């Protein structure tokens with residue numbers, strides 16, 4: 001079962017000096033952070049800042065990754081992690097000409113091939129997942145005839161099939177209306193609570209930050225902050241996470257613009273952006 005872990009188990013994700021090069025660009029630059037287990041951690045930042053690249057590194061599909069990256073105490077991408085990590089890419093990866101149930105049956109058979117008792121187990125999983133993503137009433141609808149939010153939920157259902165301990169969701173609410181976004185977030189919280197799963201979810205919509213237990217705020221391949229929404233607002237004296245983010249951006253810009261001798265924390269700087277154990281490396 002999920003998350004029956006020893007007290008000594010490490011965080012869901014541990015990154016140290018994580019750097020990723022894509023083509024001619026260094027897209028992630030020396031990131032240090034952890035993702036605690038059993039919580040929803042939001043990965044937020046503007047388009048192009050490196051969120052998808054970081055998620056791809058975590059699920060083991062990104063090339064040219066250096067530094068340390070451990071997932072559930074194993075090196076990212078280790079074969080042992082395959083059934084333990086679910087990944088939902090930005091565009092829903094479902095077959096439009098299959099029904100919702102056929103999609104789930106297909107991916108369940110890929111994950112857990114076999115006949116007899118195994119097939120019974122797969123059927124149980126599919127039934128449970130249909131319920132989890134609130135699509136039981138649409139089980140026999142063609143995926144191609146579903147709304148955007150329903151298709152996103154099918155994709156999420158596919159990722160839930162193996163009862164993963166860590167779910168990595170790349171901008172699952174992009175393009176959805178406010179009601180569907182709210183419903184999906186309720187579902188994420190239900191999954192985290194009922195299954196004790198860890199969720200890492202990216203978004204560039206700052207109001208979604210308020211729905212996370214913790215936040216990783218990114219900009220241009222660097223982490224600006226790693227904290228709870230409350231702590232971020234308090235430490236930046238901001239009313240919203242968006243305001244806190246903008247404050248951190250200004251602070252980082254000032255730091256980069258400052259001459260080396262003044263490139264140190266000043267006494268009136270309103271916040272330390274990261275816990276002392278995960279102080280960011282300076283960027284070359």
Ligand SMILES: Nc1ncnc2c1ncn2[C@@H]1O[C@H](COP(=O)(O)OP(=O)(O)OP(=O)(O)O)[C@@H](O)[C@H]1O
Nearest residue numbers: 022023025027046047048049050051052053054204
């Ligand atoms: N195949 C590639 N080769 C070179 N650079 C790439 C490649 N794919 C992405 N990049 C660059 O890497 C950077 C980070 O891209 P990434 O997709 O991780 O950002 P993102 O924060 O997820 O953006 P979005 O929110 O728009 O999805 C971007 O500047 C992008 O141009």
